Amino acid sequence: GENVEQHPSTLSVQEGDSAVIKCTYSDSASNYFPWYKQELGKRPQLIIDIRSNVGEKKDQRIAVTLNKTAKHFSLHITETQPEDSAVYFCAASIHGNEKLTFGTGTRLTIIP
Amino acid sequence: GAGVSQTPSNKVTEKGKYVELRCDPISGHTALYWYRQSLGQGPEFLIYFQGTGAADDSGLPNDRFFAVRPEGSVSTLKIQRTERGDSAVYLCASSLNPQGLTFFGQGTRLTVV
Numbered sequence: 001g002e003n004v005e006q007h008p009s010t011l012s013v014q015e016g017d018s019a020v021i022k023c024t025y026s027d028s029a030s031n032y033f034p035w036y037k038q039e040l041g042k043r044p045q046l047i048i049d050i051r052s053n054v055g056e057k058k059d060q061r062i063a064v065t066l067n068k069t070a071k072h073f074s075l076h077i078t079e080t081q082p083e084d085s086a087v088y089f090c091a092a093s094i095h096g097n098e099k100l101t102f103g104t105g106t107r108l109t110i111i112p
Numbered sequence: 113g114a115g116v117s118q119t120p121s122n123k124v125t126e127k128g129k130y131v132e133l134r135c136d137p138i139s140g141h142t143a144l145y146w147y148r149q150s151l152g153q154g155p156e157f158l159i160y161f162q163g164t165g166a167a168d169d170s171g172l173p174n175d176r177f178f179a180v181r182p183e184g185s186v187s188t189l190k191i192q193r194t195e196r197g198d199s200a201v202y203l204c205a206s207s208l209n210p211q212g213l214t215f216f217g218q219g220t221r222l223t224v225v
Binding site: 042044045089098101103105 | 145152153154156167168170171210216217218
């Protein structure tokens, strides 16, 4: 089955700087890659996603890039703010098998 | 409803007891998923319903776990003979269709003592 690895497990960034979280996946059939933000005790919230027919997607301060050849994808957050502090999870799924396989998460802390 | 609703939010039960966890998906969403999240880990897939039928139950850890969705809306996850290792947050999610965006509920925190 699919295996998703996520790095780093923790990340501290000065407010205003950029943060990058990276994930790799094992199954070349995976074609959908969402990112979720989870604050303590709260539900995972979808913040951005990308499908395998595009290489990059942006939404304001957040962007995701995908390299299908290398089987890795990354989340980029620019101009970080204290409210960006949370645990971020990447995930992957295979079309026709809609379950998401999640990474182990990255705890992002924005230092004011 | 406005979002995926799960009840109860917290459940403490004794080892060996039976529990039921309820999920009310977003209205009109045909796909429903159950995941389990242990402390410090990402959600782990349990089962996926498309309509009333379980399209993929490959994540259920053993036969003590069972889920139903009899009318294609509300789903119940049932755990028999609970064990301490079953303690986790059980998350329900739904999407408009299998290729749609997946939205999660707040989860039920199950503690087996």
